[in-house]
Amino acid sequence: MTQNEPTLPQPAIQAPAVPPKSAPGSDQLGKATILICVAAFIFATQDGISRFLGANYSPVFITMLRYWFFTIFVMAIVLRQPGGFRAAIHSKRPWTQVARGIILALEIVVTIEAFVRLGLINTHAIFACYPLLISVLSGPVLGEKVGWRRWLAVAVGFCGILIVLKPGSGVFSSSAALPFLGAVMFAVYGLLTRLVARDDTAVVSFFWTSVIGAITMTIIGLRTWEPIAAKDMPWLLVLCVCAFVAHFMLIKAYELAEASALQPFSYTQLVWVSIFGVVIFGETLAPNVAIGGVIVVGAGLFTWWRSRQRERQGPA
Template identity: 50%
Template sequence: MQSNDAKRGISLMVATTFVFAAQDGISQYLASEYNVIMIVMVRYWFFAAFVIALSASGPGGIRATARTTQPVLQIFRGLLLVAEICVMILAFTLLGLIESHAVFAMYPLLIAALSGPVLGEKVGWRRWVAIGFGFVGVLIILRPGLRVFAPEALVPLIAALMFALYGLLTRRAARDDTAATSFFWTGIAGAVAITCVGPFFWEPMSGGDWMWMALLCVTGAGGHWLLIKTYEAAEAGTVQPFAYFQLVFATGLGIAVFRETLDPWTAGGAALIVSAGIYTLFRERLRKR
């Protein structure tokens, strides 16, 4: 049952972004040593076990939670998310946490841009202007023409596009299914899909790295649990702007642990993207009112 405790919801969202940033840092370390698909597969095994246990403890058990009138949509959502996670972790290994997250912060603007063709929602001119500013921010970060353009810089933008589409399809699924049902299918469909290909990329892992793998699984499940509690505590429009704290935490982690640097171009571009994103969320909240 959802309450309307804004202070608690905001606190939970900030905690969620911290856990997800830690998860991304662990993912970057493991993916620099082992195959990305193998890392995601093991993570999804734990994720699937988590959603099964969560569903079994709910009203009606697993059967009631899994019941859906739109299985194709739910399965596609699950496939899209697991693919997006693979692409984003690849971005970490190519660009690092800071630049990857700076570009990925574009996803709320992509959601706004795609909400018309995907959901039939009206996007006003003010939000289109904000979306345009967001793309300018991406160009500032990538700086085509001012430096040798690296194609891998587009990888986090592809991940942002995939995650935006996943978010829109989640909205579409919510018209007929509960959040618990969508969460169940996200974990199960993703786990089945990645398990079909993951064993072909298996690599032996050292004992110490298995501890990091276990921590990755715990932070993944814990972050999703915190996110569920966040949306139970307060409305999405209240807490969503604070999701940008993940960029702050990821930047700090990149500098402190991975010795990355935050150049003025990336900082300025990220600030523009985040400002445009927050404005878009604000306009969407006004429209709903």
């Protein structure tokens, strides 16, 4: 693996398909915040391991193994829910659920490939625009009204991406499109998740996401099967354990507090990714990447704040 290659991040933290069980008080919110911050650290660790393994094995192969392990975890969660497997498999929007599962699985493959080519820091700086893409696409996909303030935030965010990419400077390459493609796919996945939530429970969506993803990756991934070196087996095991532990913490966090209250803390993943990129992989945090990344994250936080305002006061 070359240290100068830029990389792409993995999908940012998302709310799992488990609904909150109680109204959060201040103590519960504090516990949920700690959980989501720790989960962000674990997801960043997972990104780093994905970058390392993705340089030695096919991203499709790595993603397939991850989904196999993750599906076992999801099955254990589903079987403990009321109605068990029968309740989880019953969806009122099965084809939309299938589309969600396929899109997320392929997005992870794109993300790992981006990690290898672009590096953790550059990838995450671009991928962080996915909340802005959700704002843009929420109109045509969900029929929501997007006000001028959020449109302005989107424009500012994309200016931040241009600062990161520095088009015309000779730094920009076709590989730089990978993080953006991953962000688009993840945004579409998020919007479809909101769409199916109108009819299906969170547990149903969680189940379909894992099963469809595992089936998809098995179909396209078995042909990429290759022997795993003994020295890489521990890292693969840690990668799978990270996925299990991080998602378990997410479930617990969203049982204690609403997703909208916890979303800003998921950006701490960017901090850890930057540290891992510099210390472990020898990446450079260029000034333009730092400035552009701050602009993108700031624009994303503004869209989150506007969404909270609209929830309380109605559309502006």
